[in-house]
Amino acid sequence: MLDQTITNIQPLDETAIQAAQARQNILTKPTGALGMLEDLSIQLAGIQRQAIPSLSKPMIVVMAGDHGVTRSGVSAYPAEVTPQMVMNMLFGGAAINVLANQIGAKTVIVDMGVASEIPAHPDLVTKKIAAGTGDITTERAMSVEQAKAAIQAGIDVINAQDAGSFDILITGEMGIGNTTPAAAICAAITGRSPADIVGRGTGVDDEGLSRKQAAVTKALNLHQPNAEEAIDILSKVGGFEIGGLVGAILATAAQGKPILVDGFISTSAAMLATLLNENVRRYLIGGHRSQELGHKIMLDWLQINPLVDLNLRLGEGSGAALAYPIVSAACKILSDMATFEDAGVSNKE
Amino acid sequence: MLDQTITNIQPLDETAIQAAQARQNILTKPTGALGMLEDLSIQLAGIQRQAIPSLSKPMIVVMAGDHGVTRSGVSAYPAEVTPQMVMNMLFGGAAINVLANQIGAKTVIVDMGVASEIPAHPDLVTKKIAAGTGDITTERAMSVEQAKAAIQAGIDVINAQDAGSFDILITGEMGIGNTTPAAAICAAITGRSPADIVGRGTGVDDEGLSRKQAAVTKALNLHQPNAEEAIDILSKVGGFEIGGLVGAILATAAQGKPILVDGFISTSAAMLATLLNENVRRYLIGGHRSQELGHKIMLDWLQINPLVDLNLRLGEGSGAALAYPIVSAACKILSDMATFEDAGVSNKE
Numbered sequence: 001m002l003d004q005t006i007t008n009i010q011p012l013d014e015t016a017i018q019a020a021q022a023r024q025n026i027l028t029k030p031t032g033a034l035g036m037l038e039d040l041s042i043q044l045a046g047i048q049r050q051a052i053p054s055l056s057k058p059m060i061v062v063m064a065g066d067h068g069v070t071r072s073g074v075s076a077y078p079a080e081v082t083p084q085m086v087m088n089m090l091f092g093g094a095a096i097n098v099l100a101n102q103i104g105a106k107t108v109i110v111d112m113g114v115a116s117e118i119p120a121h122p123d124l125v126t127k128k129i130a131a132g133t134g135d136i137t138t139e140r141a142m143s144v145e146q147a148k149a150a151i152q153a154g155i156d157v158i159n160a161q162d163a164g165s166f167d168i169l170i171t172g173e174m175g176i177g178n179t180t181p182a183a184a185i186c187a188a189i190t191g192r193s194p195a196d197i198v199g200r201g202t203g204v205d206d207e208g209l210s211r212k213q214a215a216v217t218k219a220l221n222l223h224q225p226n227a228e229e230a231i232d233i234l235s236k237v238g239g240f241e242i243g244g245l246v247g248a249i250l251a252t253a254a255q256g257k258p259i260l261v262d263g264f265i266s267t268s269a270a271m272l273a274t275l276l277n278e279n280v281r282r283y284l285i286g287g288h289r290s291q292e293l294g295h296k297i298m299l300d301w302l303q304i305n306p307l308v309d310l311n312l313r314l315g316e317g318s319g320a321a322l323a324y325p326i327v328s329a330a331c332k333i334l335s336d337m338a339t340f341e342d343a344g345v346s347n348k349e
Numbered sequence: 350m351l352d353q354t355i356t357n358i359q360p361l362d363e364t365a366i367q368a369a370q371a372r373q374n375i376l377t378k379p380t381g382a383l384g385m386l387e388d389l390s391i392q393l394a395g396i397q398r399q400a401i402p403s404l405s406k407p408m409i410v411v412m413a414g415d416h417g418v419t420r421s422g423v424s425a426y427p428a429e430v431t432p433q434m435v436m437n438m439l440f441g442g443a444a445i446n447v448l449a450n451q452i453g454a455k456t457v458i459v460d461m462g463v464a465s466e467i468p469a470h471p472d473l474v475t476k477k478i479a480a481g482t483g484d485i486t487t488e489r490a491m492s493v494e495q496a497k498a499a500i501q502a503g504i505d506v507i508n509a510q511d512a513g514s515f516d517i518l519i520t521g522e523m524g525i526g527n528t529t530p531a532a533a534i535c536a537a538i539t540g541r542s543p544a545d546i547v548g549r550g551t552g553v554d555d556e557g558l559s560r561k562q563a564a565v566t567k568a569l570n571l572h573q574p575n576a577e578e579a580i581d582i583l584s585k586v587g588g589f590e591i592g593g594l595v596g597a598i599l600a601t602a603a604q605g606k607p608i609l610v611d612g613f614i615s616t617s618a619a620m621l622a623t624l625l626n627e628n629v630r631r632y633l634i635g636g637h638r639s640q641e642l643g644h645k646i647m648l649d650w651l652q653i654n655p656l657v658d659l660n661l662r663l664g665e666g667s668g669a670a671l672a673y674p675i676v677s678a679a680c681k682i683l684s685d686m687a688t689f690e691d692a693g694v695s696n697k698e
Contacts, residue, residue, distance in 0.1 A: 030551040035660025084694040093687025202379040311384025325674040338442025345433040
């Protein structure tokens with residue numbers, strides 16, 4: 001199923017791309033005057049394989065998991081906050097709930113590997129691979145089997161939805177400590193130094209930052225992950241919620257739908273998904289540029305230019321949810337604007 | 350009326366600002382993790398003079414006017430496009446109509462000084478000061494009386510709306526050639542060289558760019574506008590739609606409501622409004638960073654940091670309309686998120 005999903009991800013449709021480009025050029029505005037909106041509408045045409053794409057059903061999937069590396073003092077918050085924030089999301093009090101309401105997004109909360117039991121709730125999807133990962137500074141985050149199971153669980157979460165119930169995936173996550181594995185994944189893939197990638201996450205002080213850098217360095221030295229092998233990297237230095245996101249991204253791309261990528265952790269999952277199939281890259285839309293140090297390195301590796309830069313460092317899917325109206329607007333511009341001919345407007349002299 | 354409106358613009362309410370800041374600090378997220386959204390919510394609290402601001406009724410005002418300087422070959426499009434695009438807006442085919450629909454904004458189109466007659470339409474507000482400005486390279490754009498009348502007309506457009514019908518103004522404009530007066534206004538106020546400010550507008554080639562720079566230089570040398578006198582600058586090198594926007598901004602600020610500023614032309618109007626009353630500055634929210642060369646200089650002078658940067662160079666209010674959902678989200682975050690105490694979430698260790 002995992003292999004089949006990966007195989008099913010097609011290149012974008014060039015005919016639709018050309019048709020969308022041609023239409024952009026006859027709309028009543030100077031060519032190129034809508035900048036990134038024009039590029040986005042053309043990319044979406046290629047993803048949806050139709051000249052005039054449309055979007056109206058965003059779905060936010062928030063994957064949650066805990067991290068053994070928190071025992072190395074890498075986070076400003078205690079690990080107990082992971083289940084507390086999952087409960088907060090289930091009861092509608094988190095930032096992502098507010099932003100989901102604003103854009104009318106369906107929201108799915110998934111326990112991929114929270115360390116404690118989360119009380120049953122009708123909106124909670126339980127795919128717990130294990131009760132938190134291993135401490136990557138001394139052991140693998142998870143076994144290879146668990147890594148594959150996490151990705152498969154993410155695929156299953158997407159494929160369990162009615163296909164007509166969403167037309168764009170917004171990635172989100174919750175997991176105290178998860179900027180550390182995300183930084184390790186980025187370092188493993190790009191070969192860049194942890195000092196260039198590890199940031200302050202939810203707000204560690206200088207000593208905490210040093211501990212994070214040391215933890216990433218130690219994990220990479222211990223495990224020597226293969227820069228081109230997503231499963232190897234995920235199992236050695238990843239996280240269950242990151243694996244879930246990899247699967248969700250793969251399954252969404254396989255369905256021919258775009259993925260609006262959130263910040264540092266979500267982008268690390270997008271990198272792993274792209275390692276599994278290079279075609280994934282063009283299904284990705286960068287939601288926002290995170291304040292987290294290494295996010296720019298991730299975005300550059302993926303060759304994506306994010307839509308907003310609001311100094312956010314929250315995760316949950318918040319930056320991507322904030323960017324969604326821009327993506328939606330890009331489609332509406334292409335479908336609803338008048339052409340020069342229709343409107344009787346003179347074109348450039 | 351003009352003087353009274355200017356006098357009525359109050360400093361922001363510091364009590365509301367402090368209350369909003371205090372509430373941001375107890376919401377279930379790391380302090381500061383929502384970056385510019387937090388700052389924005391606090392600014393809006395100060396503008397609305399209440400601890401938890403709310404926004405739900407955006408109004409887009411598009412001011413249109415023609416420019417005698419187009420006879421100097423400063424635009425890639427013929428001047429006849431101004432009335433054509435006004436008609437396109439009245440019939441719903443322009444980019445701003447599509448974006449207005451998306452955000453549920455009331456839209457008001459105002460003829461401030463289009464050179465030709467625009468056929469009557471129920472949604473057209475006619476405040477025509479004159480049929481286009483003078484060519485600023487050889488004469489004043491307008492008389493001092495016309496400049497005051499243009500600002501007053503903008504005030505009247507705002508005050509004619511039911512006060513409860515809008516809670517934020519989005520500025521927009523249409524006027525072939527109007528990046529030239531906007532650049533001249535910026536140069537007059539900041540003293541920066543036209544070479545640093547004049548850009549390609551809707552897309553002039555290198556020769557057109559040279560003509561624009563020469564036109565701005567010639568106008569400034571001829572008229573020697575006073576850098577601190579908004580009416581002097583507007584009358585010598587401005588435009589009727591720019592004057593209308595100055596008035597709309599002043600009247601909105603006087604009503605204690607925020608102004609979401611669009612690109613290059615709108616921002617030049619915001620600068621003039623700020624010259625008239627320094628309090629205006631804090632009522633302004635930067636919608637977007639335009640691709641037009643001098644926009645950064647304008648934003649720096651106003652000390653505002655725009656919300657999005659999407660390589661836009663269209664005007665009409667398009668960039669600000671695209672940014673509106675972010676402003677709305679900033680309010681909703683402050684009002685709707687749970688606190689650490691409410692949600693039973695542990696705070697930073």
